[in-house]
Amino acid sequence: MVRKYLKISILFLIFTAMFGITGCKVGPKYVRPSVKTDSLFRFTQSGDTTSIANIEWIRLFKDTVLQRLVQTGLKNNYNIRIAFSRIEEARAAFKQSRGGQWPQISAQAGGGWQQQSLSGSDKTIEFSSLAATAQISWEIDLWGKLRRAKEAARATLFAQVAYQQAVRITLINEIVTSYFNLLESDNELRITRENIVIRQVSLELVRNKMIAGTASGLVVAQAEAELAQAMTKMPMLEMKVGENENNLSILLGEAPHAIKRGLAMLDQINTPGVKTPGVPGQLVFRRPDIIQAEQTLVAANANIGVARAMMLPSLGISGSIGAAFNPTNLVYSALGNLVAPIFGGGQLRQGVKKAQAQKEQMLYSYQLSIISALKEVSNALLEYQKQGEVVQSQQATVNAAQTAFDLSNQLYNAGYASYLDVIQAQQLLFSAQIALSQAQSDELTSVLNLYSSLGGGWK
Secondary structure (H helix, E strand, O other): HHHHHOOOHHHHHHHHHHHHHOOOOOOOOOOOOOOOOOOOOOOOOOOOOOHHHOOOHHEOOOOOHHHHHHHHHHOHHHHHHHHHHHHHHHHHHHHHHHHHOOEEEEEEEEEEEEEEEEEOOOOOEEEEEEEEEEEEOOOOOEOHHHHHHHHHHHHHHHHHHHHHHHHHHHHHHHHHHHHHHHHHHHHHHHHHHHHHHHHHHHHHHHHHHHHOOOOOOEEEEEEHHHHHHHHHHHHHHHHHHHHHHHHHHOOOOOOOOOOOOOOHHHHEEOOOOOOOOOOOOHHHHHOOOHHHHHHHHHHHHHHHHHHHHHOOEEEEEEEEEEEEEEEEEEEEEEEEEEOOOOOOOHHHHHHHHHHHHHHHHHHHHHHHHHHHHHHHHHHHHHHHHHHHHHHHHHHHHHHHHHHHHHHHHHHHOOOOOHHHHHHHHHHHHHHHEEEEEEEHHHHHHHHHHHHHHHHOOOO
């Protein structure tokens, strides 16, 4: 009789479990929303689907020192570590939700001993008991509530993976930009030192002229003032270099320290074999922030199904089997529990509306992430194009200023120009050289910004 009862119970459990696994899932099925985009990025006429973003970040740079810095940052940076920890948290939550679909089994054992005195006698009676049971409980997923919860947890996991990739891209951009800024500060220091040497030579020249009686004390004072003015820039530039090194050290996940330099600033970027940005449709599959926004939308969509399933009846089954000793006895039970919500003050209905509103928010966030990405790419393309023009213009300015400075010195030595003309030409040349250095650094950064905005660097 016991075996027959257990056989019927097992068949019932298998049947209901199979129904729960293959049963319907309430809630909307996710469909990727369409976002209208142009066929080409603004500020480009290329329709080539091959993109610069397909290049691995390490192939974008020639400088092996920079490559090692980026690798160190990707390994040690604390934001990267936090992102990996979030992935582990989301993975655990996904496995936790998946485990909710299966039976929950537990075991229990207990024992006791009791001594009781008999009334009117000095005799006592002793009682002892020992029992062990195993329990099983299972919520049958009739309406897909548990499967929808697992779907939401899976999407959350994918979103965290995409978030980690977005952090990776941002970190590469920040490390490389900081390194370029450091090299540009080095350039400014070099230009300033060279300018100081030139002014020291000029000062020595006018002092000799004053001794010879061909220059006045005013000219010497002007030369001394120009030299002192140039030398006051050195401490500020040295402070800028130190601050750049400290900022870069933190990005590497290390305490502030001196940073080794590699190639010169103009030798940093490998000329990519692919110079086109690709097409806008590729961003949906490449940019991690868009992927993250979509997976968040998937999770919000699945949560609507969870909220709707909460309004429907739920079926749970439980059973136990065990043995009691002294006296020996077999204990078993099997129960089914059907619960249907009737009245709860509208909480469940409002829960569905809340989930729907959250999905709507995630939908708008997803659409906004796409058009924001298009804006970033368009801005990066425009910046890249215009920075090249700025560099050309600044180079022409430096060439002209160098010619003016050379001529002013020749005319002054021949007695056809004043020393004020020499000072003005020297100041113009110095300013033009600094502006050219900054423009060249900005041009390098514009290549990096284009690469990052297209989703390059997450591989």
